[in-house]
Amino acid sequence: MIDAVDLHKVYRLKRHRVTALDGVDLHVESGEIFGVVGQSGAGKSTLLRSVNLLERPDSGTVTVAGEELTSLRGARLRAARRGIGMVHQHFALLSSRTVAGNVGFPLEIAGVDRAARRARVGELLELVGLGDKARAYPSQLSGGQKQRVGIARALASAPQVLLSDEATSALDPATTDSILALLRRLRDELGLTILLITHEMDVIKKICDSAAIMENGVFRESGRVLDLIGTPGSLLARSLFPLPDIGGEDAVVVTYPRSFDEPLMSELTRRFDVDVNILGGGVEKVAGQSVGRLGVQVRGSRRDEALTYLSEHGLLVEEAGK
Amino acid sequence: MIANPTDILFLASAVDAGGPWDALVAFVRDWPNMWPGLWLATQDTVYMVLWATIFSVLFGLPLGVLLVTTDRGGLTPAPVVRAVLSAVVNVGRSLPFIVLMVAVLSLTRFLVGTTLGPTAAIVPLSIGAIPFFARLVETSLREVDREVVEAAHAMGTRKSTIVGKVMLPEALPGLIAGLVMTVVALISYSAMAGAIGGGGLGDLAIREGYQRFNDHYLWATVILLIVIVQAAQSLGDLVVRRLARR
Numbered sequence: 001m002i003d004a005v006d007l008h009k010v011y012r013l014k015r016h017r018v019t020a021l022d023g024v025d026l027h028v029e030s031g032e033i034f035g036v037v038g039q040s041g042a043g044k045s046t047l048l049r050s051v052n053l054l055e056r057p058d059s060g061t062v063t064v065a066g067e068e069l070t071s072l073r074g075a076r077l078r079a080a081r082r083g084i085g086m087v088h089q090h091f092a093l094l095s096s097r098t099v100a101g102n103v104g105f106p107l108e109i110a111g112v113d114r115a116a117r118r119a120r121v122g123e124l125l126e127l128v129g130l131g132d133k134a135r136a137y138p139s140q141l142s143g144g145q146k147q148r149v150g151i152a153r154a155l156a157s158a159p160q161v162l163l164s165d166e167a168t169s170a171l172d173p174a175t176t177d178s179i180l181a182l183l184r185r186l187r188d189e190l191g192l193t194i195l196l197i198t199h200e201m202d203v204i205k206k207i208c209d210s211a212a213i214m215e216n217g218v219f220r221e222s223g224r225v226l227d228l229i230g231t232p233g234s235l236l237a238r239s240l241f242p243l244p245d246i247g248g249e250d251a252v253v254v255t256y257p258r259s260f261d262e263p264l265m266s267e268l269t270r271r272f273d274v275d276v277n278i279l280g281g282g283v284e285k286v287a288g289q290s291v292g293r294l295g296v297q298v299r300g301s302r303r304d305e306a307l308t309y310l311s312e313h314g315l316l317v318e319e320a321g322k
Numbered sequence: 323m324i325a326n327p328t329d330i331l332f333l334a335s336a337v338d339a340g341g342p343w344d345a346l347v348a349f350v351r352d353w354p355n356m357w358p359g360l361w362l363a364t365q366d367t368v369y370m371v372l373w374a375t376i377f378s379v380l381f382g383l384p385l386g387v388l389l390v391t392t393d394r395g396g397l398t399p400a401p402v403v404r405a406v407l408s409a410v411v412n413v414g415r416s417l418p419f420i421v422l423m424v425a426v427l428s429l430t431r432f433l434v435g436t437t438l439g440p441t442a443a444i445v446p447l448s449i450g451a452i453p454f455f456a457r458l459v460e461t462s463l464r465e466v467d468r469e470v471v472e473a474a475h476a477m478g479t480r481k482s483t484i485v486g487k488v489m490l491p492e493a494l495p496g497l498i499a500g501l502v503m504t505v506v507a508l509i510s511y512s513a514m515a516g517a518i519g520g521g522g523l524g525d526l527a528i529r530e531g532y533q534r535f536n537d538h539y540l541w542a543t544v545i546l547l548i549v550i551v552q553a554a555q556s557l558g559d560l561v562v563r564r565l566a567r568r
Contacts, residue, residue: 052476078478092473096491096565106477108487157477 001161001193002028002051007060009046009217020046021057022217026195028210030160033187033194035204037239038214044197047214048165051195052084053077065160082110085154089166091146093138099125099149100134106156124152128182144175151182155190162186164196168203176200180207201239205286211236225287230257230316241293243280251279251297251320254310259290264313272309274300295320345537352538359526360542366440367522367550370515371508374447378455378504383497385411385452386459387485397471397481414453419511422450423518443520447511455504462496463489495565502558506551513547523547 009021020043028034036044049055051062053069062069069080093102100121107117125131128148138146147167154162164183168176184207186192196203204211204225212222213235221228221235228236237255265276281294298306307317385407391397392404417425423446430437430445466489474488490497516524523543531540 054472054475075480078480081476081478084476086473086476088469088473090467090469092467092469094470094488094492096494105474105487109477109479109483153477163476 001030001032001065002026002034002195003061003063004047004051005061005063007047007050007057007062009043009050009055009057019043019217021050021060024060024214024217024219026051026212026219026222028193028195030193031187031191032209033184033196033207035208035211036195036197036214036219037199037201037204037211038197039199042214043217044214045165048163048195048197051161051163052081052086082106082157083159083161085157085159085162087147087150087154087162087164087167089169091138091143091150091170093146093149093153095138097137098134099130099136099138099141102138102149103152103156106153110157120156121152124155127155127186128152142175143171144178147171147175147179148182151179151186155186160191160193162192162194164194166198167196169198169200176202177206183207204236205240205284209287213239226257226289226291229255229286229291232316232318237293240286240291241282241284243282243293243295248279248297248320250299250303251295252307253318253320254294254296255316255318256283256290256292256294257314257316259292260313260315262313264310264315265296268298268306268309272300272302272306274298274303274306349538349541353542356539356542359530359539360523360546363521363523363526363543364546364550367509367512367524367547370440370443370447370512370520370522371505373444374451374508374512375501375505377444377448378451378508379501381448382452382455382504383459385456386463387489389456389460390463390489391481391485397484411453411456414449415457417450419446419450420514420517422446423515423520438519438521440521443512443515443522447508447515450511451504451508454507455500458500458503459493459497462493462500465496466492495562498558498561498565502555502562505554505558509547509551509554513543 004024004026007021007024007026009019011018011020022043024043024047026034026047036047038044046055050057051064053062053072057070060070064080064084067080069077072080094105097105100118103121103124104117107120112120121134122131125134128151130145130148130152133141133145133149138149141149150167162183167183168179171179180203183194187194196208198204208225210222210224211228212219214220223231225236228234229240231237243253268274269276275298277297277299279295279297281292283290283292285291300306310317389404389407389411392400392407394401414422426446426449427437430442433445434442436442470492471484471488474484479488512520512522513524513527516522516526516528519525523546527540527543530536531543
């Protein structure tokens, strides 16, 4: 749904140049939630703004829903932007308009008449659970409610694609969860494609199907979250499950890319006569699946056989400290 | 029975026949005689200030908008245009009003046909207030959240619509506050306009109060000017508060 190829963008400041995008390729499937995670200054904000051309990349192409946006200008670009919703970190609501006025704004821009607008606004507010707030002003709403208004507004012109710019960064954890749940529900119900940027690993863990880790204007890693977790040396897995320092002798990190019913660890001790000592670990729900990481010490003469056995059963085994 | 405030003063003066009391009593007694002249002058002042305010908004608002939109990072960056506009505004801002008034006399004569009277005073008043209001417009527009403007872009809004439906409505409380400041400045300028025959309360204060040593006129104009400024400020504050409540 979104295809960005070889994006480059350099900001020229007075004295020096800042490379925001240094050859980024981004491919987001239809109906997918794709998260780009990175520190501030990694270029993720520029990347997101390149998708709807708020920032025009120096080179590279952006194609959304089959239309190459980088070739458009003026009225045609504005028309294309109406097919892409955007949610902002600080909500970006018009303080001079009511909730209904804000949600109706994109429709007003698109020339939808008053009656049709009113009906659509009511529908959208119901969708985000704010049916009773139509006449309130943004200043009377909580952060979570404001973001719901922001989401309703982004969906007003029935876009296929939603861009989320740190949509939950200004919210408390409980509200963050409810907004993330809303985004996922909207994806499921409306078949939206969502591209989001965040600096919180939690967001990736909770709703993303695919993710990329961005650093210094490039993707260090990208792909489906579950695949990445099952990839040796994955940065994402390490960031999602930070384990305590387990550099001990004979220690390995075992990643469970899905939930297992078999009691693999006790099998090890029985079959290969090794000692298994658990050093640390965690289980998390990622992309709707239980995924775990475990730091264990495995000792015994048949250690190698034991580790091979785990790998054969679909677990990812990495020697710690390597 | 005490029928009116003058009687209180009269009674007070009977008790304490000091200088200030006598002066005050004399002033209050003199008020009805001065009133016809004061009323005419007040009307002239309101007339000048009202028209000058209208012209300030008519020209100052677009000028303020241009100062923001042509700036770097604005909607339509145009550094040269902005530099020129800014310089013009600064010239207008840096001249003391009394000098400006004299400096534009020939323009006033060209536009109005005379340099005397309230209508003629509208020309220098407007020229003085346009740059003043333009800077205030610029300041309030800069206060508008950049993210909101960006959001409007992301929705595919054309630039003129962003100005009309996003920036100006969002800045409205600040714009109204700026307008009130402009009106108050204009009232003060209009009193100065009296110095070169512009009419109004300032004119009256100079002619009757200063040149004919009639303190009562001086005090009366001071009181009326304070009342007018207070009224304008209170009205403006009320509007700003109502807008801010949303």
